[in-house]
Amino acid sequence: MQILVAPNGRTWNPHSRDFFKYFGFFGKNTDFVSHSVQNLGFSIIETFPSHTRIRFQPALFPTACLHRVIEIILTRPRQRFVLERIGSLFAPLEVFQNRHDAIARLRALQAATPADMASPVAPTIIPLSMDRIGAPKRAGLQTALTAWRRANRHATTRNMAKIAQDPTFGGGGLTWMPGGDRCLVEAWPQTYERHSGISYEKFLGQDIRDLPDADYMIPTTRAYFTAAASREPRLELIEALMTGTDGARFWCRYERLVLPWRTSPSDTFICSVPLVRLLRRV
Structure with a gap:
């Protein structure tokens, strides 16, 4: 062919x-x-x-x-x-x-x-079939999906801090989507010390669209809105140009499992469980 x-x-x-x-x-x-x-x-x-x-x-x-x-x-x-x-x-x-x-x-x-020659800022995002999640190399994603299903896809606002800290669900990266039309930073990934050269704590509670690297954040959080509306998980492959805490630029290719947690008829929290596939210095 x-x-x-x-x-x-x-x-x-x-x-x-x-x-x-x-x-x-x-x-x-x-x-x-x-x-x-x-x-x-x-x-x-x-x-x-x-x-x-x-x-x-x-x-x-x-x-x-x-x-x-x-x-x-x-x-x-x-x-x-x-x-x-x-x-x-x-x-x-x-x-x-x-x-x-x-x-x-x-x-x-x-x-x-x-x-x-100039590396594109916008990330490459490719939807993947959820059938792929059964592969042995995605055991961590399968564990998170099983725990999410066991919780009946529902959580209370009191439990969200615990979910954000649980390494099963990516150890952070939690957003709150009140009304389904906004995406607010509820918790930052625990691996982050700084975001775009500024202490990550400064961005807690802010809308994704107001972050310094919106060219990266907005495309990568579109799946959050889709997951919140459908109440179904999503699996994606993302390749993006990123900046480390030391200022060095690198390409990161990673898969992520997006899980929507319903806390009320109008509110949803989203956690993103990453699986890094490749890191390459620019």
Whole structure:
């Protein structure tokens, strides 16, 4: 199977009539796939019985294309990935036995695209099926989900401080959503000492939209509103550029389980249980 990913993230069947119409007629012997990858910023994903191959041109690999490639390979059944860089005399092949290593390498090579030299502030957020939570590597998320279900998805306001401190539920990161239309910081993650260079205690009770790094916080808390409205948990993969307490920038890829706690017909508390997959210095 072949999937062609356009620079804007749109996917194409490279053998479809719509794809040929998109390009127009080049002649009988034109290799549309190689032409689009080498010259136009496309990438091609091919699935074989033993591996998944990704062909791309690092100097023409826009962020939107990279994000869709990541989204697609997360669903691939094969763990072995072959990356083929084209656009040079020799096309280097790199083989990865782990999809997270392959994603990290794609991210590093994509930095060669001139228009994308500045790292994007907005995070990449990919919804995941809740069926994935049964995997052994997500045992901590499964424990949190089981405890949440055992509590019948309901808590009292008196219990929320205890939930915020419980490592089962992520050890913090609790928000209060009065009326379902606001998202207020109820408790900060216990691993935080400072937030954007300021003591985290200053932000307790503030709306997420008023925090200094709203470009990161607003997209990542959209799932809170969805979970509060549906009263159902959500599982997501997030990749974002972050700043440590020492001021160093790093990429963090993590999964998180979003759990809504109903305290009244109009109020919901949300806790976020993280599972870090990769940390990489910029």
